[in-house]
Amino acid sequence: MGHEQVVFCHDEPTGLRAIIAIHNTTLGPALGGTRMWPYASEEEALIDVLRLSRGMTYKAAISGLNLGGGKAVIIGDPEKLKNEAFMRRFGRFVDSLGGRYITAEDVNMKTRDMEYIHMETDYVTGIPQSMGGSGDPSPVTAYGVYMGMKAAAKFVFGTDSLANRKIAVQGVGQVGMYLVQRLVKEGATVFITDINQDKLQKVASETGAKVVAPDEIYDLDVDIYAPCALGATLNDDTIPRLKASIVAGGANNQLKDEHKHGYMLIDRGITYAPDFLINAGGLINVGAEYYGPYNSDKAHADAEKIYDTTLEILNMASEDGINTQEAAMKIAERRIAAIGRIKLPY
Template sequence: MKQSYEQLIFLQDRSIGFKAIIAIHNTKLGPALGGCRMWQYTSDENAVLDALRLAQGMTYKSAISGLPYGGGKAVILGNPSQGPRELLFRALGQKIHELQGAYITGMDLGTTVSDMDWVRLETSFVTDISGSLGAVSELTAKMTAYGVYLGIKASLKRAYGSETVKNKIIAVQGLGKVGYQLCHFLKQDGAQLVVTDINPKLLKKAVDDFGASARKPHDIISVPCDVFSPCALGGILNDDTIGQLNCSIIAGAANNQLAESRHGEMIHGLGILYAPDYVINAGGIIVTSVELDGGDAAAAQWKTEKISNTLTNVFSKADAQGISTAEAADQIAEQLIGS
């Protein structure tokens, strides 16, 4: 991926314990679109790097999905399970409003519909508020999972000649809203699930609901499987983990799965088929785009179903040029952006 950013904004108000970052990567195709994440980072530097990578990923995700938006991301530094939230999100909303539509936010890791309602008190440049398309019946998470499910089927067809999920062993890392919904789709089709999560209650629930086999978080990467599906935090594919992979396909919902761009080439060299994350997990941003356009759930599903064709085009380009699927996806997105 090419790295150039339009804006990087640091926000702080010690009186309310507020520290945040807004990264706007590119707005050539339209306003920067990307959710607000709240997380307790090990350092401010890591928070900045996360915001930058996520914003760039949103630019590529919108472009390759044919959406008229650029990419951005907001990050609030803090524990999402502790402390008052209204003042923090209203402070963020005030700054977003000052940007006059250059950046539109929404839910992400560690944030909720209620948080977006606080932002909405300060600005109209926010999605996923109460009653919105993305908030109703958790459609954003459902469509993200649905897109990943369709992407897994497309990947199976490319790797095995058939998109059949039945009896395929699929290892799902992370059982949040998206990962859990993905398990639901896969189990309906007869997949054999191996799952993990840092939350033991979620892990037990998946075992009970889906007949899944449980693994400890640090063991899931090396589970023998047809598909490894990362659905937790980014950077999971790195120098330490790639050599442990025991799968034919990587296809999951997590953002920024490759710790560095070169890791896409490493995976390609091992003969593992990688479904680029910003292609396969675009269902959420598609819901947001449809919401902003005044569309409904049916329109969101219809557009999400195009992920299969987009991913197949990426695979075809990679094959034709003898390059990694990660590089192929980047080339397609950059051509669409005009960079």
């Protein structure tokens, strides 16, 4: 995948096992979140962090940010392992890279965790607003997904209104929750699922969204399917089951195979809003914090531009006869190549 650096982190006293992957720093230092997950093996974690960090390179490039692509994964159960010493030890590993990698929140990470990391390094974003940071980036991520979804609706249905549209949201973590709130507010009929039953019932109670079983989400007769959990949910098994006209969600690496499943969606007549494009709001937000001074209104305004970029990508893919993921990657690669001619990697 062309990575510049992969670092395996291990600390016996705290039980920390992590991998930091730096994909490309042509545009600037690699900024990307840290996720914690009980991976079945180190190999599974490595595959995930390599794919995620590569996606961050494209996400930064297509968003016009002067940032490179990186990501970190921590192996283990966050409920059992996370504490102050654990996160601060991870912060020291981040600091040892001298600014080539800047971390932020991702799955199973909270603002408090970023605060612990910040005790050991300046190379962290998403720290509390009380400390001069931008806080939780999830609301801006969800706003970008919402803008990308509306653009896809405009392309497919001729109007970007989501009122009375039926939308299936898979995963109601921080991003999924904020997205559901926006969709319900606009008047959409929303179906939700998640493996965390407590979170699922809480979001359903607060928004009126309808709860469905995890596997049932693929079979619903809806207009839009929004994957907002882990990746690779668009695959040989699920794509034939989809009845949606649009796929637009906040999850990373939604296509298990970018080429094969990108074209499988086309064959099914389903429009795909590239994940690394429409979920870039969080990166836009923490990037604004890193380069500072942070301004929430400016971050939201920049995330709103995802609407126009999504329409550009969808039209380009249609005109060129390629899938939307490839169209988005072409634009991102073009910018990286152009800037690469005038500067060295960070």
